[in-house]
Amino acid sequence: MEKAFIKANEMVKDAEDIKIYSHIDCDGITGGSILSILLDRIDKEHELEFISLDKMEDIKIDNELTIFSDLGSGQHLDGFGSSLSKILILDHHPPVRKFNTKIKVSNGEFIEINPFYFGIDGSYEVSGGGLAYLLARSFGFYDLSWMGVLSAIGDMQDGLSGKLTGLNRYILEDGIENNLVKSINDLSIYGRQTRPIFVALSYFGDVNLPITNNKTECILMLKKLGIPRKNGRRQRSLCDLTVEEKGKIFSELVRMLSKEVPPKYIKYVPKLVSGDSYDFLGEKKYSPQRDATEFSTAINACSRHNHPEIALEVLKGDRRLALESMEHLTMDHRRYLAQKIEWIENEDRIIPLPNIQYFDGNDIKSEVIGTIAGMILSYGNWRKPIIGFTNIEDEKGIVKISLRCSRLLAHDGIHFGKIIRRVAEKVGGSGGGHPVACGAYIPEDSTNKFLELFNETLKGSI
Numbered sequence: 001m002e003k004a005f006i007k008a009n010e011m012v013k014d015a016e017d018i019k020i021y022s023h024i025d026c027d028g029i030t031g032g033s034i035l036s037i038l039l040d041r042i043d044k045e046h047e048l049e050f051i052s053l054d055k056m057e058d059i060k061i062d063n064e065l066t067i068f069s070d071l072g073s074g075q076h077l078d079g080f081g082s083s084l085s086k087i088l089i090l091d092h093h094p095p096v097r098k099f100n101t102k103i104k105v106s107n108g109e110f111i112e113i114n115p116f117y118f119g120i121d122g123s124y125e126v127s128g129g130g131l132a133y134l135l136a137r138s139f140g141f142y143d144l145s146w147m148g149v150l151s152a153i154g155d156m157q158d159g160l161s162g163k164l165t166g167l168n169r170y171i172l173e174d175g176i177e178n179n180l181v182k183s184i185n186d187l188s189i190y191g192r193q194t195r196p197i198f199v200a201l202s203y204f205g206d207v208n209l210p211i212t213n214n215k216t217e218c219i220l221m222l223k224k225l226g227i228p229r230k231n232g233r234r235q236r237s238l239c240d241l242t243v244e245e246k247g248k249i250f251s252e253l254v255r256m257l258s259k260e261v262p263p264k265y266i267k268y269v270p271k272l273v274s275g276d277s278y279d280f281l282g283e284k285k286y287s288p289q290r291d292a293t294e295f296s297t298a299i300n301a302c303s304r305h306n307h308p309e310i311a312l313e314v315l316k317g318d319r320r321l322a323l324e325s326m327e328h329l330t331m332d333h334r335r336y337l338a339q340k341i342e343w344i345e346n347e348d349r350i351i352p353l354p355n356i357q358y359f360d361g362n363d364i365k366s367e368v369i370g371t372i373a374g375m376i377l378s379y380g381n382w383r384k385p386i387i388g389f390t391n392i393e394d395e396k397g398i399v400k401i402s403l404r405c406s407r408l409l410a411h412d413g414i415h416f417g418k419i420i421r422r423v424a425e426k427v428g429g430s431g432g433g434h435p436v437a438c439g440a441y442i443p444e445d446s447t448n449k450f451l452e453l454f455n456e457t458l459k460g461s462i
């Protein structure tokens with residue numbers, strides 16, 4: 001892999017006119033930003049475009065060098081005509097080509113760097129942005145390592161183990177050595193920098209606890225544990241708590257969870273409650289950019305509302321106008337989610353089947369149906385996965401499906417990404433993803449069949 005990066009480094013050095021296509025999600029946007037900073041620094045003309053996978057077919061290759069970032073490996077790319085452009089693919093998704101095979105129609109130089117070619121698992125050990133960083137690293141730009149960490153977190157590569165492993169760890173170490181990242185074993189509760197602790201606790205949703213969606217219970221819990229909620233007039237966030245205070249919350253959560261979950265799950269309980277978190281030391285305390293997970297949410301808010309360029313500017317260093325726009329988008333995003341969740345709740349739209357539960361998302365934007373499924377899980381039954389579906393704008397007849405579930409089910413060995421792929425294919429669609437967060441596209445008229453089949457498939461395993 002190191003050799004491949006040396007070749008890629010030369011390819012980039014030799015080119016004067018470069019086009020980057022990067023995936024329009026947190027990982028892809030961060031990876032694209034890393035590449036753009038790299039090319040700025042070595043004085044290369046370049047253009048950067050963020051695209052979704054379904055737009056890959058429409059790409060025209062007419063630059064001297066085309067770089068694909070966080071995409072390209074999963075596509076055959078045979079429709080490009082006989083292009084003379086050199087092609088560099090930096091992707092961590094399972095590759096469709098064998099190692100060292102060129103795409104069929106390219107006449108120019110071709111390099112594809114994919115961790116799977118080197119025995120590295122692209123789902124957990126390195127992200128698309130991580131690969132972009134490794135290229136920047138070959139030019140000596142270690143200061144971009146924090147962005148490699150952000151990409152991995154945005155891609156949920158720490159998903160099951162609760163920490164970064166493999167090549168991600170190596171990238172993290174660059175960040176730590178250069179004083180850009182601090183790795184902290186912490187409570188795994190979202191909103192470490194920006195949410196008051198009692199609010200953050202109320203979003204605990206892997207298992208429904210008395211504190212879930214109940215801020216009053218959270219305040220009482222903190223009182224009982226003797227943990228002050230405020231520091232003077234300021235609400236304290238998780239990042240303000242002492243190690244002892246966090247320890248008390250940890251024990252209390254473990255106690256509550258152990259009462260709630262069936263015995264076979266008890267051994268996984270500590271993993272639900274703690275994990276590694278990453279602080280970006282160059283960012284202001286109490287800002288969403290300070291915490292890797294919160295930063296990735298803000299980037300997702302930009303991409304889901306079709307403004308990846310705002311996240312790009314922030315990632316490239318703009319902490320004024322672009323940051324302000326990002327904050328606005330994050331607020332709009334949050335408001336939109338809250339509205340839709342209230343609607344699902346008030347209308348009792350979650351329908352239970354024996355092994356799954358589902359809701360018809362109706363007019364929910366397809367870009368956020370997964371986010372909403374994840375949030376609404378805490379209003380349903382955590383023992384079953386929740387499936388949401390909605391129509392896709394400008395693609396008639398196709399429905400987007402998203403599934404989310406408690407991490408406990410994945411710890412128990414169920415991989416919903418694999419299951420959803422199989423079931424989607426049976427009804428003439430396609431799908432895939434992570435064990436606890438995945439999705440599919442299927443023909444609209446097969447939605448009921450899909451739900452039935454899915455429910456059938458899980459018989460005996462939930």
Ligand SMILES: [Mn+2]
Nearest residue numbers: 027070128155
């Ligand atoms: Mn990715």
